[in-house]
Amino acid sequence: MKRLLQNILLFTFFCLVVYIVLVIVAGRVLPAGWKTNLNYTVDEPKLTYTRLKELDTAKNTDILILGTSHAYMGYDPRIFLQHGWKTVNLGTSAQSFFQTELLVKRYIKQLNPKFVIFDIYPGIFSNNGIESGLDLVSSAKLNKDIVAMTFKLNNIKVYNTLIYSAYMQQFVLDTTYAEPQANRDGAYIKGGYVESYSTYKGTMPADKGIYKIHADQLKAFENIIKMFNERKIPYVLAQAPMTPAKYFEMTNNDAIDTMLANYGRYYNFNKISNIPINCFRDEHHLNQNGVNIFNDDFIKILDPTIQKACGK
Amino acid sequence: MLFTHPKFALFLIIVFGLYWFASKRSFRLQNVLLLIASYVFYSFWDWRFTFLLLFSTVLDFYTGLKIYNSNEQRHKKAWLAVSICINLGVLVFFKYCNFFLHSFNQSMHLLGYKSDVALLNIILPVGISFYTFHGLSYVLDVYYNKRPPTNNFIQYALFVSFFPLLVAGPIERATHLLPQIEKPRQFNYYKAVDGLRQMLWGFFKKLVIADNCAVYANNIFDNSHYFYGITLVLGAVMFSFQIYCDFSGYADIALGTARLLGFDVVKNFSFPYFSRSVAEFWRRWNISLSTWFRDYLYIPLGGSRVNLGRKITNVFIVFLLSGLWHGANFTFIAWGCLNAFFILPSIIFKTNRHHLDTVAQDKLLPSLKEVAQIVATFTLVTFSWIFFRAPSFDEAIFFIQRIFVKGPVVMPADNRLVLIVLLPLFIFIEWFGRRQNYAIEKFGLQWPRVVRWCFYSFIVFCIGMYKETHITPFIYFQF
Numbered sequence: 001m002k003r004l005l006q007n008i009l010l011f012t013f014f015c016l017v018v019y020i021v022l023v024i025v026a027g028r029v030l031p032a033g034w035k036t037n038l039n040y041t042v043d044e045p046k047l048t049y050t051r052l053k054e055l056d057t058a059k060n061t062d063i064l065i066l067g068t069s070h071a072y073m074g075y076d077p078r079i080f081l082q083h084g085w086k087t088v089n090l091g092t093s094a095q096s097f098f099q100t101e102l103l104v105k106r107y108i109k110q111l112n113p114k115f116v117i118f119d120i121y122p123g124i125f126s127n128n129g130i131e132s133g134l135d136l137v138s139s140a141k142l143n144k145d146i147v148a149m150t151f152k153l154n155n156i157k158v159y160n161t162l163i164y165s166a167y168m169q170q171f172v173l174d175t176t177y178a179e180p181q182a183n184r185d186g187a188y189i190k191g192g193y194v195e196s197y198s199t200y201k202g203t204m205p206a207d208k209g210i211y212k213i214h215a216d217q218l219k220a221f222e223n224i225i226k227m228f229n230e231r232k233i234p235y236v237l238a239q240a241p242m243t244p245a246k247y248f249e250m251t252n253n254d255a256i257d258t259m260l261a262n263y264g265r266y267y268n269f270n271k272i273s274n275i276p277i278n279c280f281r282d283e284h285h286l287n288q289n290g291v292n293i294f295n296d297d298f299i300k301i302l303d304p305t306i307q308k309a310c311g312k
Numbered sequence: 313m314l315f316t317h318p319k320f321a322l323f324l325i326i327v328f329g330l331y332w333f334a335s336k337r338s339f340r341l342q343n344v345l346l347l348i349a350s351y352v353f354y355s356f357w358d359w360r361f362t363f364l365l366l367f368s369t370v371l372d373f374y375t376g377l378k379i380y381n382s383n384e385q386r387h388k389k390a391w392l393a394v395s396i397c398i399n400l401g402v403l404v405f406f407k408y409c410n411f412f413l414h415s416f417n418q419s420m421h422l423l424g425y426k427s428d429v430a431l432l433n434i435i436l437p438v439g440i441s442f443y444t445f446h447g448l449s450y451v452l453d454v455y456y457n458k459r460p461p462t463n464n465f466i467q468y469a470l471f472v473s474f475f476p477l478l479v480a481g482p483i484e485r486a487t488h489l490l491p492q493i494e495k496p497r498q499f500n501y502y503k504a505v506d507g508l509r510q511m512l513w514g515f516f517k518k519l520v521i522a523d524n525c526a527v528y529a530n531n532i533f534d535n536s537h538y539f540y541g542i543t544l545v546l547g548a549v550m551f552s553f554q555i556y557c558d559f560s561g562y563a564d565i566a567l568g569t570a571r572l573l574g575f576d577v578v579k580n581f582s583f584p585y586f587s588r589s590v591a592e593f594w595r596r597w598n599i600s601l602s603t604w605f606r607d608y609l610y611i612p613l614g615g616s617r618v619n620l621g622r623k624i625t626n627v628f629i630v631f632l633l634s635g636l637w638h639g640a641n642f643t644f645i646a647w648g649c650l651n652a653f654f655i656l657p658s659i660i661f662k663t664n665r666h667h668l669d670t671v672a673q674d675k676l677l678p679s680l681k682e683v684a685q686i687v688a689t690f691t692l693v694t695f696s697w698i699f700f701r702a703p704s705f706d707e708a709i710f711f712i713q714r715i716f717v718k719g720p721v722v723m724p725a726d727n728r729l730v731l732i733v734l735l736p737l738f739i740f741i742e743w744f745g746r747r748q749n750y751a752i753e754k755f756g757l758q759w760p761r762v763v764r765w766c767f768y769s770f771i772v773f774c775i776g777m778y779k780e781t782h783i784t785p786f787i788y789f790q791f
Binding site for chain 1: 332
């Protein structure tokens with residue numbers, strides 16, 4: 001029995017080492033479709049690496065923008081700057097509240113925002129956080145919070161990506177590495193925004209459904225709100241516009257609006273902005289023309305609030 | 313609790329620790345521990361059905377004693393009838409009730425009557441077909457004087473509910489498993505290591521091969537209206553590998569777990585896709601169920617000692633019931649009948665006992681004739697799987713018709729790696745291990761330990777890199 005336990009322990013250690021080596025080799029050598037459970041997203045269109053890299057030097061911003069791709073494709077820093085407000089966008093693809101919480105914890109002190117725009121796509125309340133987890137594990141500087149998040153997500157893809165990312169950060173990526181700044185999704189604009197002029201072509205209508213709320217995501221969301229309140233940072237909850245077809249796929253929008261309004265000032269711009277269909281890049285996201293309209297509407301409504309918070 | 317869920321690993325570590333350390337002084341204590349563990353394991357699905365399991369156990373334990381203690385043959389027969397009727401009654405109620413009600417409604421409709429008998433809202437207790445057959449085999453063995461009944465309820469209850477076998481077999485016999493439960497088990501290092509190795513291979517088969525093949529099979533079968541020709545053939549072939557690796561992977565994990573606990577359990581698969589005839593295939597596929605039907609149905613019906621007409625009828629009865637055992641659907645009946653048809657020539661020409669050895673027994677590669685035989689057998693078996701997998705009989709027929717329609721070849725999934733690398737690698741390893749109990753039983757045992765461990769680590773890596781990220785239940789859990 002003793003021999004079995006000794007050998008199991010020894011093999012576990014041996015296997016772990018071989019596994020790590022093989023993950024790294026697979027990451028370096030195999031083409032994308034051949035490493036199914038390794039999703040290293042640096043160099044992919046999400047541009048999270050560039051966005052987070054920019055944060056290395058960012059300090060004392062006026063406005064911090066949080067959320068999913070709706071956030072980093074929906075709030076143009078150049079428009080806000082015209083009003084004198086410097087913005088930092090921490091949005092990432094399918095960013096669930098687990099990841100938002102992690103990012104806020106990591107950067108809130110350094111960025112010291114005077115105001116927060118928390119863009120909420122309600123579908124995130126039922127998201128498992130894997131996609132965004134992979135994005136962060138790939139692109140963010142690894143620390144114990146990222147490792148803790150990996151264990152919380154408990155998904156083999158995230159574990160594999162963590163191994164590979166640790167290797168890449170240690171041995172491959174250096175301070176001079178730069179991600180391509182333009183790709184099929186658009187061009188990166190300083191401040192975390194991704195600009196695009198492509199136009200939505202339309203797709204087949206989907207079945208109706210409802211947004212679901214998962215308790216753990218709601219808890220993370222509430223933790224984020226709590227952090228803003230503790231630090232006395234004024235914030236607004238907003239929902240950037242989607243195409244009407246996409247928006248009305250869900251039949252409990254009003255219930256979601258009511259719920260979110262309980263957590264602070266909340267604006268659903270699907271109900272406020274009137275954006276033509278050719279101002280979308282896809283069913284979820286605005287193109288630059290759409291962003292111009294939406295941001296103007298946003299600032300018109302929130303100008304006094306932001307001015308009060310930022311003192312400009 | 314699925315074998316592939318991390319919870320099972322934790323469960324097994326706890327059971328293993330308590331079993332060998334805490335209770336090593338008394339095998340009776342070990343039995344109690346395993347019994348509790350088995351009921352805990354089962355209650356993870358639905359604790360309410362543990363009462364059904366207990367009822368089935370008490371019934372067969374009691375009737376077994378009654379059969380043995382009855383002096384008159386007619387009393388023995390009566391107690392046997394009680395056991396069979398109640399066991400099968402429970403099975404029929406939970407598994408086939410709605411099937412019969414639905415069929416009744418349809419038959420009445422065809423005859424021009426309006427029948428709208430409401431279907432019942434019944435949950436199928438997981439593993440019911442397996443533990444019912446466990447119990448029946450015990451009662452029948454007692455009736456046929458193959459073994460005396462046990463007076464120890466704990467031991468009998470453990471025989472029925474032993475957790476590695478509880479939900480998807482293999483279906484053990486009292487003559488084989490009970491004697492092991494009745495005496496102390498000694499820890500054996502080599503047996504435990506062998507168990508772990510078999511579990512590793514089972515996980516690889518299930519998580520890497522079966523679940524990846526399932527992506528293709530599910531996509532093609534679920535959207536068969538959009539596909540033609542070769543694509544549909546690909547779907548059927550993928551399902552063949554899916555069901556083999558899913559079920560035999562489960563069996564490997566079950567057998568490996570049992571070996572860790574010091575038990576030897578019957579082998580359920582013996583490389584069935586290297587069979588040279590359908591008769592050989594059925595000696596190598598789901599062996600415990602095939603032999604169950606052989607011993608408790610085919611032989612009592614007269615076996616091969618009857619005239620040809622009767623023999624053919626018996627074969628059809630066995631395969632039809634075997635099909636029905638799998639599920640309450642005409643597709644399973646069609647699958648059973650098809651296999652009966654396929655095996656029929658070998659019964660008529662008395663060639664069903666050919667190919668008792670392993671293909672290419674002492675050779676590296678098969679002869680051309682053997683290759684042709686293997687391919688032909690695989691084709692027939694795969695054809696029958698179409699009925700097994702299709703949601704309805706009509707869908708199966710439609711699927712087969714579309715195979716002969718020309719159309720573009722579509723690869724309806726992204727994970728082509730499974731087709732190009734993993735499946736051939738798997739077949740390669742299975743081929744070279746076909747003389748063993750499981751493919752990697754002796755694979756690399758002569759290599760230095762570091763090299764051998766590298767091979768095992770590579771299997772672990774394949775699981776980690778290519779397993780599906782969501783947990784997929786084993787196919788045979790539904791039966």
